[in-house]
Amino acid sequence: MFHHTGQRRTHKNNIRLALLLCMSAGVVNVTGFIAFGILTTNVTGHVAVFADQLSNGNFSSARMIGLWMLTFLAGAFFSSLWLRLTTNNKRFAFTVPIIVEIIILLLVGYFGYDFDYSIVSTEIFGGSLLFAMGLQNALVSEISGSVVRTTHLTGMFTDLGIALAKSIYGDVKTKAALRPKIMLYLVIIFFFFFGGIAGGLLFKRYYYHTFYLPAFILMAVMIYDMFRFKTVLFFRRVKSKRGLHSFYRR
Secondary structure, eight states: OOSOOGGGOOHHHHHHHHHHHHHHHHHHHHHHHHHHSOOOSOSHHHHHHHHHHHHTTOHHHHHHHHHHHHHHHHHHHHHHHHHHHTTTOHHHHTHHHHHHHHHHHHHHHHHGGGOOSOHHHHHHHHHHHHHHHHHHHHHHHHHHTSSOOOSOOHHHHHHHHHHHHHHHHSOHHHHHHHHHHHHHHHHHHHHHHHHHHHHHHHHHHHGGGGGHHHHHHHHHHHHHHHHHHHHHHHHHHHHHHHHHHHHHHO
């Protein structure tokens, strides 16, 4: 899911990535809103509130929201910069940002019970989750070539609407080319919603420990991808050695 980029990346890779990470983001989005009263997976709503608070002279609230927007940006910046610094080392290029996100979610889940609704506490928990979501969104966007966005749905609904319109009035080839895209958009939207519903239901019982669920999903995806990558490399080496042996036998 993570190691295939560019032309080597398939529609199936994007579907798997969207399914699991959109579900994870959906859980974080709803759980973060219920737990801390903060939308943690996008910045659009924060821009509106930021402008409103500034216009009303509530500079303390505006500062806090501005900080959240910067933490989302910082997460995206860190993720993208790390991918470029480790281009030649695929083993660590994708695992480190995911590990950072997992650690953040685990810490929020563990220390969430200390949340006291103060400004400092809200800034810390909200900023941490926004950083994690900015990190994930940039990571997935870089890997998929900006095809998959896991933390917000505005662009997905727009792209889905355009694709559906083209599928009605397009020719046969256009319709055939649009089917995989429509499927991908529907998967992203559905599993983001599914993750949100799951997060809302689980929070009623497990409270802040619900953040362990998206951390577990990310951990499972990372382990699966690393294991699969090593397995593919192993079989390639075996095949290569067999080819060399057959060459020398000639």
